[in-house]
Amino acid sequence: MRIGVIGGGAWGTALAQVAAHEGRDVILWAREPAVVDSINATHANALFLAGVALSPTIRATGDLGALADMDAILVVTPAQHVGSVLAAAPIGGIPLVLCAKGIEAGSKRLVGEVARAVHPDAPIAVLSGPTFAHEVAAGLPTAVTLACEDEALGEALATRLAARHFRTYASTDVAGAEIGGAVKNVLAIGCGVVEGAGLGQNARAALIARGFAEMTRFGLARGARAETLAGLSGLGDLVLTCSSTSSRNFSLGVGLGRGEAAAALLADRRTVAEGAFTAPVLREAARDAGVDMPITEAVCRLLEGAPVRDVIGDLLARPLKDEAG
Numbered sequence: 001m002r003i004g005v006i007g008g009g010a011w012g013t014a015l016a017q018v019a020a021h022e023g024r025d026v027i028l029w030a031r032e033p034a035v036v037d038s039i040n041a042t043h044a045n046a047l048f049l050a051g052v053a054l055s056p057t058i059r060a061t062g063d064l065g066a067l068a069d070m071d072a073i074l075v076v077t078p079a080q081h082v083g084s085v086l087a088a089a090p091i092g093g094i095p096l097v098l099c100a101k102g103i104e105a106g107s108k109r110l111v112g113e114v115a116r117a118v119h120p121d122a123p124i125a126v127l128s129g130p131t132f133a134h135e136v137a138a139g140l141p142t143a144v145t146l147a148c149e150d151e152a153l154g155e156a157l158a159t160r161l162a163a164r165h166f167r168t169y170a171s172t173d174v175a176g177a178e179i180g181g182a183v184k185n186v187l188a189i190g191c192g193v194v195e196g197a198g199l200g201q202n203a204r205a206a207l208i209a210r211g212f213a214e215m216t217r218f219g220l221a222r223g224a225r226a227e228t229l230a231g232l233s234g235l236g237d238l239v240l241t242c243s244s245t246s247s248r249n250f251s252l253g254v255g256l257g258r259g260e261a262a263a264a265l266l267a268d269r270r271t272v273a274e275g276a277f278t279a280p281v282l283r284e285a286a287r288d289a290g291v292d293m294p295i296t297e298a299v300c301r302l303l304e305g306a307p308v309r310d311v312i313g314d315l316l317a318r319p320l321k322d323e324a325g
């Protein structure tokens with residue numbers, strides 16, 4: 001099985017490592033020539049996944065044309081760049097496994113919708129779940145959802161992308177897997193704010209539970225299934241990223257909670273905090289769908305520079321309501 005990987009950030013590199021360890025023939029496309037050179041010459045990606053000795057069988061390239069005869073391609077650029085990178089990739093009907101977590105600004109499309117529009121002949125699958133790249137690259141046990149509407153293809157991909165320490169659970173709920181991964185990044189920023197502002201463990205648990213209620217309301221309105229949202233790609237990933245400074249989104253929130261400005265926090269990042277880009281477009285999509293997402297609204301206000309004290313005060317001052325509402 002020949003696996004192409006588009007994206008040489010932390011996650012693309014970790015997934016390439018899993019596939020190479022399983023004996024797959026792996027070609028990884030990276031945008032930065034320094035990443036291509038470093039993977040080919042020293043079997044390392046110091047820029048995005050420092051400290052990991054990569055399999056020497058992983059070949060890196062800066063030419064998207066080199067992926068034209070792969071059996072499957074993992075798409076692992078940040079969500080906002082999936083459309084432009086895929087448009088430049090001559091990949092015809094090769095199955096695409098989408099691994100980015102986010103919603104495209106402007107179009108309000110999930111990554112799967114973006115990919116379908118660019119490559120209508122390519123079957124689409126989504127790989128998502130609680131997966132810090134450095135843990136996966138280190139071979140620590142990890143489980144993910146592999147969602148594909150075509151059940152037979154989904155099961156084949158789930159089998160071929162699995163490894164002893166990397167369990168894939170098949171699903172046919174593509175929208176559910178995507179929405180969980182996109183929404184949890186926004187909620188992780190909120191949990192980071194709770195941490196940074198010193199609001200306590202009760203507040204963090206409340207935010208996770210009420211955030212999951214938001215994710216579920218939005219997901220159901222967009223055709224997701226409740227059991228997917230309660231699974232690895234939804235609740236599982238929400239719990240992971242709301243609990244650890246290993247999460248870039250959580251860390252961004254910690255800075256906001258301490259009163260640092262979003263623009264300054266985002267300005268000198270080389271790595272991506274997807275929630276910062278997803279939050280405003282998620283707010284718009286939720287308003288379009290008539291779905292109430294107060295935590296998402298609060299995260300947007302914080303990213304826009306509203307003082308933490310005001311935003312938290314407004315959240316707490318909302319009228320009391322039924323928990324199931």
Ligand SMILES: NC(=O)C1=CN([C@@H]2O[C@H](COP(=O)(O)OP(=O)(O)OC[C@H]3O[C@@H](n4cnc5c(N)ncnc54)[C@H](O)[C@@H]3O)[C@@H](O)[C@H]2O)C=CC1
Pocket residue numbers: 007008009010011012013030031032048076077078079081085099100101102131132133134270271272274
């Ligand atoms: N790092 C992780 O633990 C995980 C990340 N993901 C998702 O994978 C996706 C990629 O994230 P990471 O690999 O962590 O990235 P990263 O934060 O390690 O690296 C940034 C990536 O963005 C790319 N990039 C920057 N500007 C670009 C542009 N204009 N066009 C195309 N690419 C551009 C860089 O080449 C690099 O690959 C994100 O959607 C993320 O949410 C999903 C699961 C785990």
Ligand SMILES: O=C(CO)COP(=O)(O)O
Pocket residue numbers: 101129130131132133185188237240241246247248249250272273274
């Ligand atoms: O998606 C992730 C883990 O599943 C990575 O989270 P961050 O992007 O917040 O680091």
